[in-house]
Amino acid sequence: MALLVIAFFILNFGFGIGNCQSLNVINFGAVGDGRTDDLLAFSKAWTALCAATNNPTLEIPSAKTFLLSSKIDFSGPCKSKSIHIKVLGNIIAPKSNTWTKCDNGCWLCFSNVAGLTVDGTGQIDGNGAAWWNKTPNECAPAVISFENCNNLNFHGITSLNSPGNHVSVNRCEEVDISHIQLIAPKDSPNTDGIDISSSTALRISDCFFGTGDDCIAINGGSSHINITRLTCGPGHGISVGSLGKNGKNETVEWVQVENSIFNGTQNGARIKTWVGGAGFARDISFVGVQLINAENPIIIDQHYCPHQTCQPEAKTAVKISNVRFSGFKGTSATEVAIKLDCSSIVPCTGITLSNNMITSSTPGKKVKAECHNAHVSSNLTTPSVTCLTPNHISVITPKLKESTYEQ
Structure with a gap:
């Protein structure tokens, strides 16, 4: 009878226990001395x-540095409903540019993995200097890419010296990113x-970029x-867009930015669209923003053209509507603190602009607002906004959800 009971527990619970695995890259041949290529071990x-x-759970242990010499694919779908990678040690890319093709896109590439959690206190160093000096450097890969990874959690990691983007999120739903x-x-x-x-x-919450x-x-x-x-900061702020390049129809909606800081940035809150595009950017709010010597704190640019090679005003444009800027406080490094170029x-x-107080970071200087082709409701905002408004602009009442930000 006792043997039957033992057999019952083995058959019914043993398989589950055996598969509740805690794995370690060291057990797959990783060395972690910063010189040996651990790419194959990570793949296994x-x-x-x-x-x-x-x-x-896969652990990347602390007190070690793992060199991954080139792109690695972490592809699914996987068998478990949840997958956990705990990054406690460091991961580094080679210091020299060993990738010669333009089809990499990413270095650590996660795709088609549902229920993925990547967290820990480790650092990932992309050693991007070799890429930054290339002209042009459009082929520079993202350090980490998540594609079609639903129910994704990404917490605690530090990414340094990315060749291109630090993190790319494409075709994902239900993503929580914090403390990175x-x-x-x-x-x-x-x-x-x-x-x-x-x-x-x-x-995205409680992060430093x-x-x-x-x-x-x-x-x-x-x-x-x-x-x-x-x-x-430093950086170019938070951008919606660019949208509509090469006549594309692109859309962005329901974006909320709250209780954030722009410190020494080239831009603050920005929406940028190309001439000749289509689609919309709507229902967007920036609320409770602290400015520290930030250039262009508030900017909407429907004539975005960074290389000055664009066509003149076309017959189409990306529609921008229902946008709120509220609770901006601090200093602008540029004379034009608010620019609405529609x-x-x-x-x-x-x-809508409300309860904004932006002054110059240079004592004694004044800041101003510029506005063209926009219907604006402005209240308790410095600098004051007066817009050159075509007669055919109709009033649209904002539908934005009330913010949790308190003045």
Whole structure:
């Protein structure tokens, strides 16, 4: 009888226990001395992790540095409903540019993995200097890419010196990102913090991003993005767009940025669209923003053309509507603190400014606002906003959800 009971427990519970695995990259041959290429060991560890069936965890241990010499794919789908990677040690890319093709896109590439959690206190160093000096450097890979990874959690990690973007999020739903640091030199090209594309239901909170480009870029096909308690600087601020390049129809909606800091940034809160594009950017709010010597604190640019090679005013434009800027306090490094440069063909509507106090970071200097082709409601805002408004702009009442920010 006793043997039957033991057999029952083995058959019914043993398999589950055996698959509730805690894996370690060291057990798959990783060395972690910062010189040996651990790419193959990480690949083997991922294969085992993805094949496990009961909430497995892969540990990248502390006090070690793992060199990954080139792109690595962490591809799913995996068997378990949740996958956990705990990064406690350091991961580094080679210091020299060993990738010669333009089809890499990313260095640590996660795709088609549902229920993924990547967290820990470790650092990931992309050694991007070899890429920054290339002209052009469009082929520079993102340090970490998440594609089609629903129910994603990304917490605690520090990313340094990314060749291109630090983090790319593409075609993902239900994403929670918090307490991460993304750091690259102020003059490093195209080192965006987080690039978001075709994704929905993202929460980004309690992070520090100091980069050479946008701290966060929200691109076409994205919606329901909530960003709170972000410290950004250096960098180019938080951008919606650019949208509509080469005549594309692109959309972004339901974006909320709250209780964040722009410190020494090239821009603050920015919406940028190309001439000749289509689609919309709507239901967007920036609330409770602290400015410290930030250039262009508030900017809408429907004539975005960074290389000055664009066509003259076209007959189409991305429609911008229902945008709120509220509770901006602090200093501007540029004379123009508020710039609303909208299209005469498809003007901006439903732009609301309230309870903003922006002064010059240079004592004794004044700041001003510039506004063209927008319907603006402005209240208790310095500098004051007076807009040159075409007669055919209709009033659209903002539909934005009330913010939790308190004055």
